[in-house]
Structures are given as structure tokens and as C-alpha cells.
Amino acid sequence: MKRYHRASLAMAGKHTGRTIAAGVTAIAAALSFAACASPAANKQTATTSTSAATQDPNAVLTVWVDSTRQPMAEAYQKAHPDVKMKIETYDGNANGATTLQTKISLFNRSNSGWPDVVFSTQVAEMSWLTSKQYDFPLDLQAAGLSQETIDGFAKGALAPCTVDGKTVCLRNDMAMNVTWYDTKLFKQFGYTVPTTWEEYGELGKKLGTEHPGYIIGTVGDSWGGDSYLWPSQCPVNQAVGPMHVKINGTDPKCTRVVEMLDPLIKNKTISTDTVFSSSFAKKQADKVLMLVGPNWYGGALFAKGAGIEKPAGEIGVGKPLVWADGTDTTGNVGGGLWIVSKHTQSTKNALDFVTWVTTNEDNQGSAPGYPAYAPAAKVWLSKLLASKFYANDPTEVFTAAAGSVWDGWAYTSYSTYTPWTDKVVNKLNSGGSLADAMPVFTTELTNKAKAAGYTVDQ
Amino acid sequence: MLFVLPYVLLLALFGLFPVGYAVALAVSTPEGGFAGVANFVAVITDYRLPDSLVNVGAYVLIWLLALMVFVVGLALLTHQRFHGFSKVARFAFYLPGALAGSAAVLVWMFMLDPTVSPAAGLLNAVGIETFTQSTAPGHLALIFAVIAFWTGAGGWIVIMYGALNNIPTDLVEAAQVDGAGPLRIAWSIQLPLIRKWVAYMLIISFATGTQLFVEPQLLASATFGGVSESWSVNQLSLIYAFQYGDFNRAAALNVGLLALALIVAVFVIGKVKLFDTEA
């Protein structure tokens, strides 16, 4: 009785087992078929036409911002209560996150879900957003953006937004490099603030012997290349065309930087630690004579509550250093972008939004970063002057610097920051010199560029 | 078997279908045509793959060793005596397991920074003065293994402890009567009887270890690139998928990882006869 019972159960089991296996295969097959038959598979060959999607006057304007820019979006809603808006905060694609890449790929594949306006913290975003696979930004001029507005932006501010002659985004803020110096220490040591790179190098050598432990800069940040190589117009990341770069670290415009920096790295007047590390805050905070860095160091580094906060009136800003041969350009580290989706169903509102948010003087005047739109920048600077934080008048310095960013540096879809930290800073920390590290750096850049599909000139 | 039906339905929908789709992606071109092994070839010749394989290999080795020795060891130790305190100990072991990936990395960024870490003395003793030095490339496999162990060991210790509890006490007592010490009992009686669980732990840990992603990714952004963004193989596959938008190559890489994990799993399952129904 027992054996029969068990056997029949076993047989029933075998039978249902087979049924289950068959069922599973059927379901899997059906779903795969459905997926393949969907239009998703064909999305890769989407046209790159600039025409917007069908307009819907009742469409809700969906705006993606990071938490810092959320007040701007809310200010717009307040000023335009009749516009139906939905404000979503996300990580701003910051810190190497690939949020936008992920989401837009998925939206493209399922043919729906795109936001109308996106803010990104990555200044090089257009390098991949305009590619065939993503094909996201709307041609703003074709959609109605006036030449007058475009002209109002600082010189070079819209360079990262110009692709194939078209303006496909608006720049939110500038991040041009200036020099930062501690007036108290300069007075104490009796030095004068350098105005050329050659003087900078001499100052470092002198400082190393007279006051060891003090620094005039650091190459330990991941944007070290932006701060020192970019101003020199070093072709280690030079833009040649779309998906086309020149990577050459042996050019005299690069070697002059390396030769200037190596003795300073050796005598430790140039640090290899990043300014935002706790070790820098603890050990270096009182020993910063000078720094070369972007304009947002003011709020992020020196202001009250920041890493190496200084009292008001101590820190001065100077114009970017120049080379004796006349190279007077500076570098840039960051700057956010406002992008309109080409799939938007409310083009007029979207365009109006990005224009307002970048040009409105009240909005940008109280923004955390230096506005890219020149008239708004004037308002911003007057507020900065009124705060009396800097030892000197920052107005002329920032304005001049904003207009002198070298436009030959490439904005690439691959990061030029990670190779700097990975190959250069690590090598410096293990006792190597910048001269040793440069070939490794350029090889890594070349590999990355080629893997991302770029053509590389040497 | 109606018993297995709910699970099998879920398995088909959310397990087999995605895996099948991924396999299909791995052998297709972006336009949908058949690509044969082209994606696999492209992936194998990527200049970053050898380094990431070595990295992940070192990490998995350290981690599996630590798991095998320390998890089983700690489970045995806390099972053997001081039952009251052992409960507290097991809770302590598990505490970190409650922290999700990014939470754990946040805590360890402080633990690894000699300026603020409780372990500053230890770090300074081996010559590490800054966070950048701490996270130098040569240290990373060990660091990630430590973080993974810190978050993961507790859960496995709980499981092993439960497994040990299910060993009939008469077996252990009989052995004690025969004069066997705790080491001998562990080796001859307890370990063989929990071997299915140990095998399971190794298989799962090998698979999740080769898929290491969160820790190197977060440290990469925390060190502003000091840790390579393609340190692990899974990070590389994400670069394919979401930086280049190349899902086909990402799928090829993942299928490769899957195949590797499966080979190991099949080997271990065979050895331990995991699929048999009787203990």
C-alpha cells in the first residue's frame, strides 16, 4: 500500500515536473519574443532630426535638478504659477555616477519617460548625450533661443554646449581657475604674490628653503591637470573635433609645466594630497600660502564651516598666472548645464524655463556658483563684494578669468580626472616624479579615449 | 507539483527571462543581428580586463579564505561554550550586516582615513598617513575583502550556528565520552555534518565576490578616481552598459562571469552532493 502510494505520487510528480518545465520554457519564449518584437530593438538607429515631439499644451513640465538647484526650479514655479511643473531631484550625475546615462538608455529603449528639462553637474555631458545612442538634447536655437541671449553668456561659457555649431544646452555656472593667496602669510614672509608661472616656480623654490611645510598649490586633486596643464594649453587633452582628440604629453607646452612643478613637488611646496581630504584639513590648513584652483573654492574651501575656513579679509584672489611667452589662458573645473529633451511635449515652456533659470538676475544673483550669464554675474559679484570676505576686490579678477578659459581643451565622454588620480597622484605618492608619471598618464588617456570610440592623434 | 509552482512562476518571469535576454544580447549586435562571438572577443581584448581579473581574483581568494576559516571558526567557538555571552557575540558579529553597501563604505572611509580613524595607530604603524595612501592600488584587494567580510560574515555565522544546532547532541556527547576534545569533535563530526551549508556559503560567496561592484565604485567616487573606475570586472561591464551604451558587450562580459561562477558551483555541488535529498 505504502509503495504503491509513493510510486503513484512519484509518477504524478514526474508528470507535473515535465509540465512545469514545458510551461517555463513557453513563458520564457513568449516573453523573449515579445521583447524582441518590440520597437526597442530598433531604437539604436533613431534619427537625429532636431524636430521636437508633438506638442501638448496641457503637458506637465518635468524638471530634473540636483538638490542645490532645487530652489531655482521652485523659484521659477513661484514666478510662473500657471505653468504646470513637476520637480524631481536626483544626484545631478555627480561624482562619476552614470544616472543620466542609465535612465536615458532605458527611456530610449522603452520609448517613453524622458524628463523635459535636466540639470547636470558634469560640464562634459554633451560629449555623450548628443551621440547617436542617446540623442537627447534639443537644438535650442532652432526651438527659439535668441542670438541675443546666447551672446549674453561669458566668452567660452557655451563652448561645452556647442556641438556641430548648434547650441544644445545652457551653462549654469562658471568654474574658471584663479589664484588664491593668504595675505597674512605673504605679509608675514615678506613675499610678493606672483603674476607669472615662472615667478610661481621661483617662489616655490624659495619657500621650500625658507619656510618648509608651507604650500603654494597641490596636484593631489583629481582636477590637478585642469589647474596646471589646461592654462598652459598643453595638448594632453586637446579637442580636434567631435570624438577626436589629440593626446601628446611631450609637447613643450606640457613639459614646461612638468619642469616647473617637479622641484616644487620634491621640496613639498606643492602637495600631493587633495584639498578636500581630512588630512589636508588637519595638517595643511594653516600652511596654505597660495592655491591655484577654481572660483568655487571660495565657498567650498575657505568660507565659514568649510574645510580650511579662514576669517574674512585674509584670503585674496588673483588673476590667473600667465606664461612669459604670452599664454594667458586659464583652466576650468566644472560648471553645470541645463538641457532640454528633444522629446519634450512643451517646448515653449521648457525653453522659457532654462532661459529664465540661467539669465534671471535675482535667481542667478543669489546662486552658489559664479553665473555663466554675464549680466547676472555682475549682480552676483556685487553681492560678493558686499560680503567683504575677500582681502581685495574680486570683481575684476573673476570677470577677467571667466573670459580667458582656453577653448582648446576637450570635453570628453570619458573622465580625464580618474587617470590623473589613478596614475599620476598614486605614482607621486609612491615617490615618483611628475616627469615619470606623465607618460603613464597619457597612455591611460589614450587607452580610455580609444575604448570610448575616439580617434586619437599623438 | 503545485508546491513549486509559485516559485517557478517567479523564476521564469524574473529569473529565466532576464537571463535569457542577457544571453541573447551577448550574441547580438546593437542593431539586433547575430554577432556570434564578436562581443566576447571585443571584451577579452579590452585593455582593462586583465587588471580587473587579477584584482577580483585576489579579492575573492582573500575573502573566501577569511569566510571559510573565520566564519566556521567563530560559529564553532560561539556554539561550544559560554552560551549566554555567545548570543551577545553573535549579535555583535551581525551588527554590520545591517548596513547596506553605501552605508558600509561611508563608515569605512572613516576607518581607513588615518586622520580620523579609531585604527589610526595601526595605520600609522605601517606608514600610512593619508587616506590616499590608505587606498593605494596595492592595498585595495585586502580593503575590499575586509569590508565585505565585515558586512557579510555575521549573516553566515548565524546560518552556520543554526546548522550546528541541528546536529543531534547525542552524537557530540558520545564523542566527548570517548575522550574527543573540541577540535577533534569539530573536525570529525560537526564539519562533515554542516558541509552542505559550507558548500552553499562558498558557492554564493564566489558568485557574489566575482560580481563585486558597490565597494570599488563608491571608493572610486570618494577618492575622486584614486580607485580605478574599472577595478572590478562588474564595474567594467557597467562602463560598457552605461558609459558607452553598449549593452551587448556588457552582457557578454556578464555571461562570462556567470559561466565562471557556474563552473565552480558545479564542481562544489558535485563534491558535496548538494542536490541529494538526504543529509
Next chain:
Amino acid sequence: MAVTNNALDVTAEKTTPVGRQQRWVARLTPSWMIGTALWWVIVLGFMLFFVVPVLWLLLAPTKSDHSLVHEFWLSVGGWTDLSTAWNHLLAYQDGVILTWLGNSLLYSLGTMVIAVIACMLAGYGLAVMEFRGRKTILLLTMIVMMMPNAVLVLPLYLQAELMGTAGTPWAVILPMAMYPFGVYMVFIYYSTNLPRSIIDASRIDGCNEWGTFTRIALPLGTPAVALVSFFSFTSSWNNYFLPFVMLPQTDQYPVTVGLNNLLTSTPAFNPTVGSSGLSIYRPELALATLMAVVPVLIIFLFNQRALVSGMLAGANKE
């Protein structure tokens, strides 16, 4: 039973059932003492390793960002710093952290309930019944368990669009309820702890399969239920990538995705937000992390007992 206080008297009744105290006393040999010392060193050492970072996390919200960096790690901050951190955290996007926690709870409980039902049924069936396709299912389960997540995300997303669940909690709950890890746990549990004879005994007694399951296997399987519910809950709670992809709106995020957003708003980790007035510094981040961790710890405490109990020996004396 002869009671002796002589610590070295090892002849005391070894072969008869002796009281615990006497066994203890009989073991006070030097080797035993070394063993105990070693036991304490090892166990305490590991406890320190596991606990110290958590202790740091517990103390961090009570300090200001400045003291976190500059003061001794074990220093206890003050009530004011803690309430400042709390206020800053709750001011962030109008207390979205609480919404995130609620979402995590919803998704994880949903996953847990479905997973436990499916896993208990399936694990039992696989362990106890012989049927064609059994090994296939086990093998397929293993394959699925080992597939790296990243590429699964795309087909899961497309499927959610197809099924109409995209952007709803189901898009997150259902895929995570497919919990192969749990099936294996139950399978191993039943295959090591449920002797054939018990099943046969119940069949002889006239129970059908369902009866056997509900009346015998399930009560004996409480540790397995505890294990599966606990691990499925925590794995769902800690999941980042799936909700990140499936859920478009900030107020749908679980706390893992939310924490990441918080991280990119912290100047220490994203210097460009330095002067934005968001007031999210490391103490606030630590506080948010703690809030994300506490529910899991509570569940662990409740399950501790069930997780470690369960002995089957003696249930099958024929």
C-alpha cells in the same frame, strides 16, 4: 553521584549522566584554561573589529562635522549637535528621509511575504519529493542566482514596461520576491533535517501532501521561515540598483537610493555643493545611515531566537 570539589579529579563519573557543574569542574585543566583564554581573545578581538565602526557611526551624529575630523573618535558629542543634525536632515527636501524609510518598509515587507510563501513551498517540494525536473529547477535556480545583476536590469525594466508595472512598487517587489537564495536555504534545511521516515509516517497515517506540509513540515520548519523572512527582508532593504532603475520619482525611492542622493549633496564627498546652504554634512549623513539601519537590527533581534533554535533529533524515534 559522588560530588567532588577536587579540580583535578578527572575520574569523576564520566560514563554516567553528570551534572553540568561537575563536568565543568572536571575540566579545569591547564589546557582547558589556555583554551578558554584563547577563546576570549579571539571572540573579543573579532567583536571589537565588528563593533568599533558601528560605535563610531552611533557617536557621529552627536558631533559637529568639525569635531568629527578633529576630535578623538570615541568622544561623545552633545545633545545640541544631535538635534542640529536631526533638524538639518529633516529639512532636506521636507523630510523626504521619512518617506524613503516608509518606502523601504513597504517594499521589503511585500518582498518578504511573497518570498517566504514561495520559498517554503518550493524548498519543501524540492527537498522531499522526487519528480522529473527537480534537478533542472535546482540548476536553473543556481544559474539565476549567479548572474550578475547589472545586465538583468535592462530586461527587467523592459518587462516592467510590458507588464505595466514600471514606476509602481510592484516593479521592485516582484523581482525581489524571486528569491533563489531562500529556496536553497529551505531546500538545504529540509534535506538535512527532515528525515524521510517522518514523511513516510505521515503518509501512512493518511495525510496528503498538503497535510504533511502544514501539519508536520511547517511547524518543524520555523527556523527556515525565520531565516528566509529575515534574509529576504534585508536583501530587499539593502537593494540599490533595482529600485534606482525602476522608480523615477524621488518620493518613491527606498532609503538606499535616497542615501546615495544625500551623499552627493554632502560637501565632503561632492565639493561643488559646498556653498549651497543644504547643510548636509557628515553627521547628518551618519544619522541618516543609522536610521536606515535600525529597522533591520530590530528584525534581527526578534528573529534571533527563532534563527538559532530548532532541533529535530528525537522527533523520529521509531
